[in-house]
Amino acid sequence: MSIYFYSLGAAEEVTGSKHIIEVDGRMILVDCGAFQGRRAEADEKNRNFEVPADKMDAVVLTHAHYDHCGLLPLLGLKGFNGNIYATPATRDLANIIMMDSARIQARDAEYLQKQARKHGQEFSWRPLYNEQDAINTTNQIITISYRRPTWITPNILLEFFDAGHILGSAMALITVTDGEGNTKKIACTGDLGRKGKAIIRDPEILPPADYIVLESTYGDRLHETTEDALAKLADVATKAIKMNGKIVIPAFAIERTQELVYYFHVLVDRKIIPEIPIFVDSPMAVNATSIFQVHPECYDEATHEAFIKHHKNPFGFNSLRFVTSVEESKSLNEMEGPMIIISADGMCEAGRITHHLANTIGDPCNQILIVGYMAEHTLGRRILNREMEVRIFNQWYNVRAEITQINAFSAHADYQEATDWLQSMDTSGLKRIFMVHGEPEVQVVFKDHLEENGFKSVQIVKYGEHYEL
Template sequence: MAITLYSLGAAEEVTGSKHVLEVDGRSYLIDCGAFQGKRAEADRKNRDFGIDTDRIESVVLTHGHFDHCGLLPLLPKSGYKGTIYATPATRDISSLVMMDSARIQARDAEYLGKQAVKKGEKFTWQPLYTEQDAIAATGQIVSVSYQRPMWIGDGVQLEFYDAGHILGSAMAVIKIKQNGSERIIAYTGDLGRKGKPIIRDPATNLPAPDYLVLESTYGDRRHDGTEDAMKRLAEVVRRAVKTKGRILIPSFAIERTQELVYYFHMLTDRGEIPEIPIYVDSPMATNATTIFQVHPECYDEETHEAFIKHHKNPFGFNALHFTTSVDESKALNDMEGPLVIISADGMCEAGRIQHHLIHSIEDPNTTILIVGYMAEDTLGRRIRDREGEVKIHGEWFKLRAQVEAIDAFSAHADYQETIDWLKAIDTSRLKKIFLVHGEKDAQKVFSRHLADNGFTNVEIVRYGVSYDVE
């Protein structure tokens, strides 16, 4: 039984998760995510798929974030006719994300083409995929609920366990059974955190793995406590009320937006902040909130009580408004504060958030609130690092707005939370931990933290390097 694993993305970097498990020459693709970062580099990486689709036996999708599902439409486009396995909620969310990406690419091609004509330049860029490709990929997804074992190949069995990261997120536990022997390889996908609102905590009842492929996004950092973060969020709101300013929150449309709505609702109910207008300016976030409402199987007990037993809506309240049209979005820029605008894209690389930044980034009464991870070379990272000037849509803008960052809202476990999770699962058979989905420096620090806690056999996965699994 020859088993190897390698990564074609999220190896010594955070985005573009694409991992391959090879069993006796058959390839199983775990996640198929898009790279995010410098546009030219990301485009080049996303077009270099790295594996022929006729070699892929099955595809496993851990969750619906763009950096894990964003390249799935390239599979049917390249001739893949096999199955993509995902939880029911992940199927719905990833379909939404893929369609949104296809539409953004089509709009970008149209806009950039017109700009090239104006400048007399040749324009050859084409979208990676179309809406039809995204629809085809969704059609190949087979929904598998948590802890429902499914054979995905000869002697290869998949079982999903709740990762506690976003709605429907899963750890993929793969059992390889041949000739009376068994190997268990667990992929965490993105590992979530205990005590987050709406969704359940990461599962600890998975079978003891022989090998663990572990994310390491926050391998060198600790998150703020939730109550401390709530206090800081309240302070930001009160300051905006005092200055009649606006709060811009670049947020992932899925999970983070719904979670922020939950926290604003809680602060208003407690009387810690006045009721001010809150606008969710993202069609995808609006649609994602609808998906949340139809997947109560993913709720934690608190949300289940509020939403199912008492018919309270944890995703909306009187001060909350969802914008849909472009005209409604543009109108927000002419409104007087105080107000809150939650808008996608989470790393500020695309979407309506860029237009809001153009209108408000030079206003000292604006607060840009960073509530999630910002990958290297993204606009969000440059804002978080408080660079004096940033480029948006080809124009330079002075960063005069206030910038606040609250890490407690991250959906990724920090290094201590990850170690606590490791200590809670059965590691009696664990031979090695493979680190993926983290920047190089963070992974080095995380390796030391792991060693200090008794996990000494740790390998930082490098792009394209094959690792034998005994």
């Protein structure tokens, strides 16, 4: 039985997750995500699609974030016509993500073409895929609920366990058998979540595995607690009320937006802050929120109690408004504070958030609240680094708004949480940890930490390098 593991994305970097398990020539792809970062560089990487799509036997999708599912339509365009396995909630959310990406690409192409014509320039950029391609991909997704072992090839068994990262997120336990009773178990964490997150359950403890493919996004830092986050969120809201300012929050449309809405609901419900107008300005977030409401199988106990037993909807309280039209979105710029605007894209590279930042970042009465990971070379990272000037829509803006960061909302485990999770498992038979999804200097710190805690065989995965299992 010949088994190899290698990565074609998220190897010594955070985005573009693509990992291949090859068993006696059969190929299983775990995730097929888009690269994010500098626009030109990310676009080039996404176009240089090196996955041998026509040779893949199956795809396993751990969750619906763009850097894990965003290039799935390219597989079909490159010849893959097999099954994509995901949880029911992941299928629904991935459909939204892919369709939204296709629409954004179409709008970008139209805009860039107009700009090129205006300046008498040649224009050759084309979208990676269109809406029909995204629909075709969704039709390839086969849903599997948590803890329902399913054969995805004659000798490969797949079982999903809750990753506690976003709604529907899963860790994939892949069992390879040679038909003679010999097995090897490979666990892929996807993105490992955290205990105590709102709405969703904690990460599950996996059965013993021979190999673990482990994410390392926050392998060099510790997060704040939920109570710390609530206190800081209350401080930010109180300051906005005092200054009549706006709080602009770049947030991913899936999970982070719903989590923030939930926490503001808690603060108002506990009478810690007065009601303050909250605008969720993201059509995708509106659609995603409706999906949250139809997947109670993913809820933690508190959310289950609220929805099922008490019929209280933390996604629909009085001061909350969902913004869908462009006209409504533009009108927010004319409105006086105090108010909270939660908008996508989470890394500030595209979408309506860029317009809100352009309109608020120069006013010291306003606050920009960073609540998630910002990849290198993104506008979000430059704001987080508190650069004095940032460029938005090819114009330079002085940064006068207050920049605040709350780490507790991260959906990724920090180094101690990941270590605690590993130590809670039976790792007596663990042969090696493959470390993916992290910036190189972060991974070195995390590797040292794991080794100090008894995990001696840790491999930082290199792009394209094959590892025999």
